[in-house]
Amino acid sequence: MRKILFLFLLLSINSLFSQKKGLTIEDIVTNPQLYPVPLKNIQWISDKDNFSFIAKNKLVVGNCFSDKKDSILGLDDLNPKIKKAIKKEDIFVEDMKVFPEIKWVDENSFVFIHEDLLLKYDLSDKKATLLNKFNKDAQNIDYDTSTFSVAYTINNQLFVSKKENEINLSNEQNKNIIFGQSVHRNEFGINKGTFWSPKGMFLAFYRMDESMVADYPIINTSERIAKAENIKYPMAGMTSHQVKIGIYNNTNDTIIYLKTKDSSDHYLTNITWAPDESYIYVVELNREQTHLKLNEYDPNNGNFIRTLIEEHNDKWIEPLSGMNFLISKPDNYLWLSKRDGFNHLYLYSLEDTTGQPLEQITKGEWNVIDFLGFDFEEKRVIFSANADDPLSVYLYSAELRSGVFRKVSIAKGVHTGIISKSRRNILDIYNNPTTPYQVDILTYRGTFMQNVYKFNNPIRNMKIGDTKIFTIKADDGETDLYCRLIKPLNMQEGKKYPVIVYVYGGPHVQLIKESWLNGASLFLYYLAQQGYVVFTLDNRGSDNRGLKFEQAIHKNLGIVEAKDQYKGIEYLKKLDFVDTTRIGIHGWSFGGFMTINMMETYPNIFKVGVAGGPVIDWKYYEVMYGERYMQTPQKNPEGYTKTSLLNNVDKIKGRLLVIHGDADPVVVWQNSLEFIKKTVDEEIQADYFVYPGHEHNVMGKDRIHLNNKIYQYFKDNL
Numbered sequence: 002m003r004k005i006l007f008l009f010l011l012l013s014i015n016s017l018f019s020q021k022k023g024l025t026i027e028d029i030v031t032n033p034q035l036y037p038v039p040l041k042n043i044q045w046i047s048d049k050d051n052f053s054f055i056a057k058n059k060l061v062v063g064n065c066f067s068d069k070k071d072s073i074l075g076l077d078d079l080n081p082k083i084k085k086a087i088k089k090e091d092i093f094v095e096d097m098k099v100f101p102e103i104k105w106v107d108e109n110s111f112v113f114i115h116e117d118l119l120l121k122y123d124l125s126d127k128k129a130t131l132l133n134k135f136n137k138d139a140q141n142i143d144y145d146t147s148t149f150s151v152a153y154t155i156n157n158q159l160f161v162s163k164k165e166n167e168i169n170l171s172n173e174q175n176k177n178i179i180f181g182q183s184v185h186r187n188e189f190g191i192n193k194g195t196f197w198s199p200k201g202m203f204l205a206f207y208r209m210d211e212s213m214v215a216d217y218p219i220i221n222t223s224e225r226i227a228k229a230e231n232i233k234y235p236m237a238g239m240t241s242h243q244v245k246i247g248i249y250n251n252t253n254d255t256i257i258y259l260k261t262k263d264s265s266d267h268y269l270t271n272i273t274w275a276p277d278e279s280y281i282y283v284v285e286l287n288r289e290q291t292h293l294k295l296n297e298y299d300p301n302n303g304n305f306i307r308t309l310i311e312e313h314n315d316k317w318i319e320p321l322s323g324m325n326f327l328i329s330k331p332d333n334y335l336w337l338s339k340r341d342g343f344n345h346l347y348l349y350s351l352e353d354t355t356g357q358p359l360e361q362i363t364k365g366e367w368n369v370i371d372f373l374g375f376d377f378e379e380k381r382v383i384f385s386a387n388a389d390d391p392l393s394v395y396l397y398s399a400e401l402r403s404g405v406f407r408k409v410s411i412a413k414g415v416h417t418g419i420i421s422k423s424r425r426n427i428l429d430i431y432n433n434p435t436t437p438y439q440v441d442i443l444t445y446r447g448t449f450m451q452n453v454y455k456f457n458n459p460i461r462n463m464k465i466g467d468t469k470i471f472t473i474k475a476d477d478g479e480t481d482l483y484c485r486l487i488k489p490l491n492m493q494e495g496k497k498y499p500v501i502v503y504v505y506g507g508p509h510v511q512l513i514k515e516s517w518l519n520g521a522s523l524f525l526y527y528l529a530q531q532g533y534v535v536f537t538l539d540n541r542g543s544d545n546r547g548l549k550f551e552q553a554i555h556k557n558l559g560i561v562e563a564k565d566q567y568k569g570i571e572y573l574k575k576l577d578f579v580d581t582t583r584i585g586i587h588g589w590s591f592g593g594f595m596t597i598n599m600m601e602t603y604p605n606i607f608k609v610g611v612a613g614g615p616v617i618d619w620k621y622y623e624v625m626y627g628e629r630y631m632q633t634p635q636k637n638p639e640g641y642t643k644t645s646l647l648n649n650v651d652k653i654k655g656r657l658l659v660i661h662g663d664a665d666p667v668v669v670w671q672n673s674l675e676f677i678k679k680t681v682d683e684e685i686q687a688d689y690f691v692y693p694g695h696e697h698n699v700m701g702k703d704r705i706h707l708n709n710k711i712y713q714y715f716k717d718n719l
């Protein structure tokens with residue numbers, strides 16, 4: 002009997018410890034152990050196929066041909082070396098608490114930033130060297146690894162430090178003129194404002210004049226007397242900022258500006274230097290975003306030389322990347338274009354004056370996602386693409402002349418890669434529905450060499466609902482739309498469950514992928530845990546499906562998207578476990594727009610909606626994004642009227658909660674305030690909640706409050 006009792010207790014204890022836990026909102030927001038941690042600063046070192054990354058505040062080095070990985074330098078070693086390097090300079094810095102991000106300059110030495118210092122560390126003599134010192138207030142720091150010159154901004158001014166000699170490249174005191182920072186509201190792939198040439202002889206930089214742009218007030222209520230803090234926010238159809246590109250000569254300290262040919266009311270992007278620094282290339286796009294030119298300039302005097310490529314599209318062109326030159330034949334370059342309806346690689350020659358490609362390297366009804374590099378013979382280009390299916394991204398290689406391509410990565414999922422300096426091997430970085438993060442090494446032909454790192458499933462001890470990925474037909478009856486359905490935990494046969502539709506639906510976003518958890522957030526799994534069916538559909542207009550799919554929304558944002566989303570509702574209504582009288586919808590930003598749009602368009606379907614940071618009328622949205630998809634209110638007044646959520650407020654029947662951050666500089670607060678005013682005018686009851694001091698997303702610990710509010714609203718009303 003004692004043995005039986007002991008065995009029973011042992012089994013009970015084991016069962017208790019093996020029992021899976023449920024997700025909590027607090028953990029979702031504050032517990033980093035629920036999320037995969039990628040390797041920091043992973044990169045190749047030299048053509049000997051060594052690689053490095055930072056882990057546990059140590060620099061770790063490995064090699065393609067060995068599974069061994071050595072921690073070669075830690076903070077305890079590096080900090081004293083820094084102190085020794087600056088001792089003679091009478092400089093004081095605090096010890097680093099986190100190992101810095103580094104750039105290798107050769108196989109034995111790397112450079113890094115610590116506070117206002119650019120330093121070099123040599124592994125062979127275990128010595129740190131001070132290379133440059135710059136202003137302690139520096140931001141947007143960009144250093145050149147050939148000359149060790151450092152470009153940076155302070156407020157709106159741009160500086161270069163050369164051996165501690167600070168040179169002001171701006172010398173303009175107008176607060177509305179900004180140097181060396183990202184322009185065009187980060188559209189067109191722009192995420193920085195300075196561009197060193199390959200050998201550090203020149204620095205290209207943006208100069209943005211916002212003087213002509215209307216001030217827009219963001220109200221700061223944190224002080225006793227609230228203050229208006231103005232930002233520049235060019236709304237669709239209004240005057241936008243003007244941009245120039247300056248060239249600083251790092252040898253003689255002179256500055257010139259490129260003599261761009263077209264109107265000042267255009268976009269300058271995708272800056273690329275010639276490998277020998279003899280020319281600089283700029284993509285110039287008209288304000289209508291229908292006509293692209295790739296232009297060549299002389300960096301010594303700013304003169305326009307010629308136009309290499311022109312592209313036209315009646316709806317829009319959106320250039321996101323520049324030229325990629327061949328190493329052995331620098332007169333040849335690859336160019337990414339959607340001219341045939343999908344994003345593909347084209348081979349061009351600078352010697353060709355026709356503006357036509359020598360070859361189209363990739364073809365098919367799929368998109369090249371990213372150019373990664375060339376193989377060691379430079380006969381093949383390595384790239385990532387969704388050639389197998391729209392949900393997956395694999396690595397591929399294609400022959401430059403024949404276009405014959407093959408899959409390099411094998412594991413299911415979403416991949417990106419870093420090609421080694423020898424151009425023979427690839428760091429394959431990927432995730433999939435059951436693998437949160439993994440790094441392998443492959444040859445350029447796809448042979449597996451070794452696993453570098455695999456992050457274990459961080460929610461293996463959590464209970465989450467089963468996920469199903471499938472397709473339905475769009476409103477046109479032809480196009481496949483991908484859907485994701487997360488089932489409630491412990492479903493009971495015969496029971497019907499309420500539905501929450503999670504929606505985004507806008508350009509540049511693909512919610513459903515063969516990525517970790519199929520692209521769903523843990524909050525969506527939490528909602529499923531509480532007994533909701535959680536459904537998501539990527540409608541026409543969303544990302545990575547080709548121009549026909551993406552441009553179906555042109556001039557009428559929200560119309561086609563709503564029809565496609567309704568096809569998802571029709572599917573849900575056929576499921577025997579769905580309570581069709583209890584369907585809710587939730588989304589943020591464009592998803593907030595879609596939430597209200599769906600409740601206005603299909604008022605008898607949705608019992609509850611929660612719309613966060615919603616665009617209400619596209620005339621209140623910014624120039625670059627808004628005009629690409631809607632043109633201007635002057636040119637497309639019918640489209641702006643048809644898609645304004647202010648015109649159909651009276652149709653809403655369900656309970657609606659609108660949420661907004663009062664400091665939102667992306668979708669300005671005015672959007673939801675105008676909507677609430679309209680609900681008052683129409684005597685429609687809507688609930689409204691503002692997060693003071695928050696911008697477009699509610700971040701930090703307040704996100705616990707936000708998620709609780711969303712969940713509680715569905716719990717109380719659905």
